Amino acid sequence: MDLKMLKPESLMMSYGYKPELSEGAIKCPIFQTSTFVFKTAEEGKAFFEVAYGLREKEESEELGLIYSRLNNPDLEILENRLTLWDKAEDCAVFESGMSAITTVFLQFLNPGDLLLFSQPVYGGTSHFIEEILTRFGIHIIPFDAAMSKEDIIEKVERSGLSAKLAMIYAETPANPTNALIDLLMCKQIATQFSTPNKEVLFAVDNTYMGPIWQHPLAHGADLVLYSATKYIGGHSDVIAGACLGSKSLIQQVKGMRTFLGNMAGPWTGWLLMRSLETLKARMNIQEFNAKRVAEFLEDHPSVDKVFYLGNIENPRQKEIFKRQCEGTGAMVSFEIKGQESEAFKFLNSLKLIKLAVSLGSTESLAEHPASMTHAGVPLEERVKYGISEQLVRLSIGVENYEDLIWDIKQALDQVSVSTE
Numbered sequence: 486m487d488l489k490m491l492k493p494e495s496l497m498m499s500y501g502y503k504p505e506l507s508e509g510a511i512k513c514p515i516f517q518t519s520t521f522v523f524k525t526a527e528e529g530k531a532f533f534e535v536a537y538g539l540r541e542k543e544e545s546e547e548l549g550l551i552y553s554r555l556n557n558p559d560l561e562i563l564e565n566r567l568t569l570w571d572k573a574e575d576c577a578v579f580e581s582g583m584s585a586i587t588t589v590f591l592q593f594l595n596p597g598d599l600l601l602f603s604q605p606v607y608g609g610t611s612h613f614i615e616e617i618l619t620r621f622g623i624h625i626i627p628f629d630a631a632m633s634k635e636d637i638i639e640k641v642e643r644s645g646l647s648a649k650l651a652m653i654y655a656e657t658p659a660n661p662t663n664a665l666i667d668l669l670m671c672k673q674i675a676t677q678f679s680t681p682n683k684e685v686l687f688a689v690d691n692t693y694m695g696p697i698w699q700h701p702l703a704h705g706a707d708l709v710l711y712s713a714t715k716y717i718g719g720h721s722d723v724i725a726g727a728c729l730g731s732k733s734l735i736q737q738v739k740g741m742r743t744f745l746g747n748m749a750g751p752w753t754g755w756l757l758m759r760s761l762e763t764l765k766a767r768m769n770i771q772e773f774n775a776k777r778v779a780e781f782l783e784d785h786p787s788v789d790k791v792f793y794l795g796n797i798e799n800p801r802q803k804e805i806f807k808r809q810c811e812g813t814g815a816m817v818s819f820e821i822k823g824q825e826s827e828a829f830k831f832l833n834s835l836k837l838i839k840l841a842v843s844l845g846s847t848e849s850l851a852e853h854p855a856s857m858t859h860a861g862v863p864l865e866e867r868v869k870y871g872i873s874e875q876l877v878r879l880s881i882g883v884e885n886y887e888d889l890i891w892d893i894k895q896a897l898d899q900v901s902v903s904t905e
């Protein structure tokens with residue numbers, strides 16, 4: 486039987502792990518070790534030849550365990566399991582989402598290259614692109630969900646740098662308004678600017694939707710990135726990241742990771758394997774709950790606008806959603822009638838939902854993007870992307886949805902009492 490025929494959720498408890506190599510333990514132990522003993526000097530030599538790319542790996546040969554900055558069983562088994570959700574050839578895990586993202590930039594961009602990136606992107610990513618990549622002579626051009634393919638191509642051509650375009654980087658849906666970036670369109674732009682000597686890579690941050698509700702590799706992306714801190718970890722107790730793609734690209738990413746030394750440790754690998762066992766179950770419940778919360782908010786008189794993938798009205802956005810998304814996610818943002826003070830009153834009145842940034846966890850979280858996650862975005866851009874003072878972002882967890890709605894309702898009631 487080819488295990489890859491089974492659904493990923495059926496394989497998360499066992500895939501890639503051999504109990505007989507670990508005293509029969511049903512679960513993969515934590516391999517808390519920095520280095521591994523070679524059976525012979527010849528074996529050590531053979532492992533290093535493969536690890537340092539001095540020769541190609543034989544068909545049946547596995548990369549031997551050397552040193553935990555290069556490889557470790559907890560990371561390798563986790564990486565194998567993660568590939569199943571996105572049907573990727575290979576995966577590299579990192580000590581954070583930011584380290585996955587920045588390692589991809591450092592591996593595939595060179596001074597003089599052009600990076601085309603979607604806006605708004607995660608604050609840390611935006612800082613790295615605008616403040617750090619530019620220090621190394623990398624040119625950057627932003628685009629957003631409102632621009633057409635022609636608008637974007639024209640912007641690249643007008644820059645005079647189209648021959649230097651090396652990567653398109655997209656985050657979709659955009660945080661916190663759920664605006665969708667068209668993956669197929671990005672791939673077409675990458676293809677248009679690729680030449681026989683230079684392929685324009687297309688990388689997607691799929692943290693908001695993955696690995697269940699959107700599979701960018703199936704829509705033309707070359708690399709998929711995750712903050713595994715969010716849905717993959719899912720319990721607000723670990724920081725981690727991942728990058729998936731073809732064997733040859735991931736080999737290059739792992740090469741850079743070896744020298745930056747930003748791989749995840751064995752504890753993180755073990756925690757994430759534990760999280761993956763319940764990933765599908767958690768995300769199903771979160772999606773179910775989010776739908777009910779969004780429906781409640783839409784009907785509430787104190788709520789102006791609800792930003793949720795289940796209620797898209799714009800026809801182009803709706804078409805993109807149908808084509809590239811497989812679920813409506815668990816992120817719901819909404820505008821409270823009023824201003825910052827009403828939004829704050831709501832946040833301060835919540836009893837069950839926690840006031841914290843981050844997302845994708847078992848517990849529901851609420852935050853105020855304009856003054857928290859997006860405080861670093863210039864006012865003009867915040868206005869452009871709909872990140873208003875009255876906007877509240879919710880990440881819906883696995884609690885009972887009636888309890889979540891009860892909490893949101895009582896907090897909204899507090900707001901209307903104070904404004905009457």
Ligand SMILES: *Cc1c(COP(=O)(O)O)cnc(C)c1O
Pocket residue numbers: 581582583584607609610656660690692693711712713714715724725726
């Ligand atoms: C959280 C997040 C990141 C950064 O991940 P860390 O694990 O915090 O380093 C990147 N992209 C998105 C969309 C995120 O939500």
